[in-house]
Amino acid sequence: MDPEGIDGVRMTWNIWPRTKLGSTSCVVPIATSISPIHHHRDIITLPYSPLLCRTCSSALNPFATVDFAAKKWICPLCLNSNTLPLRYHQISETNLPPELHAHYTTIEYTLPDRSDHPSGAPSSPVFLFVLDTCVIDEELGFAKSSVKRAVGLLPDEALIGFVSFGTQVHVHELGFSDLAKVYVFRGDREVSKDQISKQLGLGAAYGRRGGPKGKGGFNNAGLDRFLLPASECEYTLDSLLDGLQTDQWPVQSGCRPSRCTGVALSVAVGLLGVCSPGTAARIIALVGGPCSEGPGTIVSKGLVEPLRSHKDLDKGEAPFYEKSKKFYDGLADQLVNQGHVLDIFASSLDQVGVAEMKATVDRTGGLVVISESFGHSVFKDSFKRVFEDSEQSLGLCFNGKLQLNCSKHIKVQGIIGPCASLQKKGPTVADTVIGEGNTSEWKMCGLDKSTCLTVFFDISATDKSSTPKRAIYTVSYKELLAGFDQETAAVVMARLASLKMETEVEFDAQRWLDRSLIRICSKFGDYQNNDPTSFSLNPNFSLFPQSIFYLRRSQFVQVFNHSPDETAYSRMLLNRENISNAAVMIQPSLTAYSFDSIPQPALLDVASIASDRILLFDSYFSIVVFHGLTIAQWRTLGYQDHPELQAFALLLQEPQEDAQMIAHGRFPMPRLVVCDQYASQLWFDWSFCYLQWRQARFLLAKLNPSASYNNASEMNTGSDVIFTDDASLEVFYQHLQKLAVQS
Numbered sequence: 001m002d003p004e005g006i007d008g009v010r011m012t013w014n015i016w017p018r019t020k021l022g023s024t025s026c027v028v029p030i031a032t033s034i035s036p037i038h039h040h041r042d043i044i045t046l047p048y049s050p051l052l053c054r055t056c057s058s059a060l061n062p063f064a065t066v067d068f069a070a071k072k073w074i075c076p077l078c079l080n081s082n083t084l085p086l087r088y089h090q091i092s093e094t095n096l097p098p099e100l101h102a103h104y105t106t107i108e109y110t111l112p113d114r115s116d117h118p119s120g121a122p123s124s125p126v127f128l129f130v131l132d133t134c135v136i137d138e139e140l141g142f143a144k145s146s147v148k149r150a151v152g153l154l155p156d157e158a159l160i161g162f163v164s165f166g167t168q169v170h171v172h173e174l175g176f177s178d179l180a181k182v183y184v185f186r187g188d189r190e191v192s193k194d195q196i197s198k199q200l201g202l203g204a205a206y207g208r209r210g211g212p213k214g215k216g217g218f219n220n221a222g223l224d225r226f227l228l229p230a231s232e233c234e235y236t237l238d239s240l241l242d243g244l245q246t247d248q249w250p251v252q253s254g255c256r257p258s259r260c261t262g263v264a265l266s267v268a269v270g271l272l273g274v275c276s277p278g279t280a281a282r283i284i285a286l287v288g289g290p291c292s293e294g295p296g297t298i299v300s301k302g303l304v305e306p307l308r309s310h311k312d313l314d315k316g317e318a319p320f321y322e323k324s325k326k327f328y329d330g331l332a333d334q335l336v337n338q339g340h341v342l343d344i345f346a347s348s349l350d351q352v353g354v355a356e357m358k359a360t361v362d363r364t365g366g367l368v369v370i371s372e373s374f375g376h377s378v379f380k381d382s383f384k385r386v387f388e389d390s391e392q393s394l395g396l397c398f399n400g401k402l403q404l405n406c407s408k409h410i411k412v413q414g415i416i417g418p419c420a421s422l423q424k425k426g427p428t429v430a431d432t433v434i435g436e437g438n439t440s441e442w443k444m445c446g447l448d449k450s451t452c453l454t455v456f457f458d459i460s461a462t463d464k465s466s467t468p469k470r471a472i473y474t475v476s477y478k479e480l481l482a483g484f485d486q487e488t489a490a491v492v493m494a495r496l497a498s499l500k501m502e503t504e505v506e507f508d509a510q511r512w513l514d515r516s517l518i519r520i521c522s523k524f525g526d527y528q529n530n531d532p533t534s535f536s537l538n539p540n541f542s543l544f545p546q547s548i549f550y551l552r553r554s555q556f557v558q559v560f561n562h563s564p565d566e567t568a569y570s571r572m573l574l575n576r577e578n579i580s581n582a583a584v585m586i587q588p589s590l591t592a593y594s595f596d597s598i599p600q601p602a603l604l605d606v607a608s609i610a611s612d613r614i615l616l617f618d619s620y621f622s623i624v625v626f627h628g629l630t631i632a633q634w635r636t637l638g639y640q641d642h643p644e645l646q647a648f649a650l651l652l653q654e655p656q657e658d659a660q661m662i663a664h665g666r667f668p669m670p671r672l673v674v675c676d677q678y679a680s681q682l683w684f685d686w687s688f689c690y691l692q693w694r695q696a697r698f699l700l701a702k703l704n705p706s707a708s709y710n711n712a713s714e715m716n717t718g719s720d721v722i723f724t725d726d727a728s729l730e731v732f733y734q735h736l737q738k739l740a741v742q743s
Contacts, residue, residue, distance in 0.1 A: 008038025187260025262296020
């Protein structure tokens, strides 16, 4: 069953209070997650444009009131009457168009071709590859192979462009195959769109093939020279990549290479802005290290200076951060105005500046993948999925627009997710801004099947009458409880906490989450004052406290031992994925495999570790197959190879197959980890022991530490122990009960 439903919409509260006081008392915000191109088999497509209300532009829908005799319909949002056009004059109570059927709450429309589509505009999507050459030969080889494979997967009519960079930026002309032509830009200074146009020779009115410069700013010369169909330039690009070498500029001892990532992206944005503004286009950047040259620099060239950490950012000791972030914010504005997308594939053991580049990806709806190497499966498999056309295709779309219409007393505060505000004011825009706000329309330069936006609402209606605690909602208290979606609520709280950590100075996320949880338990729990033992929660709320417990310990809130790039990466994925995937990021799933039973869910607790079972752990970012001590010993001794022990071989194989199945439907591709309990007791290779311990931490760091070194003597014999000072879920819940029932 699809938890997102036919509409791809989930709400924190499915029954809304009708007053501002009621909404404030709910504690968890009134918010909705929307997947704009959610695919469901029951969604129909109509071959005409929607019928819109002449006042608020809302579409005809099942909630509208229709006067069949007068051939009019009343909009349920603005309550204004609209005349039905002639094509609807045959409708009756027994002959309804699809728009009015109760089970068609979401409909897709096929819009007619636009007559204003500018002449000269490319009719196919553009893919502009930007490749970092400041890497070792092996890494460059992996990257070039991936680009070649990607071009081979694209349809013949897709337009391809190529830019490489190191100390300088090289724009490669693909339309002149007889002789390689390259245009070079200095990497130590910012370059404007006009300068790019002039240097590339795109200011002339006529292209090389004699085609005039198109309407709307489209430059046919650029389309002839720098952006060519894959069928025409695949051989030229393959030859170019075969001859491409690592950056040849010398690197002084004790210094980083001069890598001008910011200028390279600026040139790529400018090239697309001249050649194909407003059309479907993606810049696909493969970055292999930190920018150390020109605008966008995140670290100096000297290796003695470490890359900025969260501690440096908090203390204001990251000298390049604010300037670099401002540069990329400006680049994001330019991309949004052009309607283009930036994808970042960062493959490096170092940080590359994803934290600074976050706005360029977030606001354009781009993709982001971080891996250790261009040869790592996380990069290779994720990169391939962007271009392949199969059942697991990402369903990439371009230049969408989201418009929200609300009834009289509901206003929109803003959106958290991959979109950009179009600054359209109106009566439905709230004064309070959350994320991309101050508007009722948003631009989505790029989106895919998993793109999810979180919309925050404000209820403006007031009720000045004095009402008791549980009557202020003007809806049934039981109805309000029944309409609570605790999974969506946990994800919305995570997204809001992440936003506040980035935008509010000295915001204490743990304290904010604790206070919010105490308030909601105090308001919606059943208890007697000052009696913690009497406390209980409605089943619709019972899992919410443990979701907050795991959220408090997650990488979204705890930045210790995480780099700014890793934190930015995890938050970008949290904000763009659907509720089901985001919930797994917050509270991972655990499945146990043993001889005694079929695979079954296990508690996310250290007590679930046993020597005779295998655990499959899924945190979205990584999938871990964890073998218990006995299972690992038997595997090492080769028991699975004995014909009479096929049951053991199947037990080893089943979690591996399930892990592959989970990974196959994910983007980015998760890290697959296989490790053993107490690895150091099984192996004498210390480097392997260290690797096993490093891999096991993906699981151990997420488990509830019900058994730690503080209470190991109280636990059952054989229970595993986690060395941590973190409070367990049981202790957390005891404190929550005590605080929630205080009068």
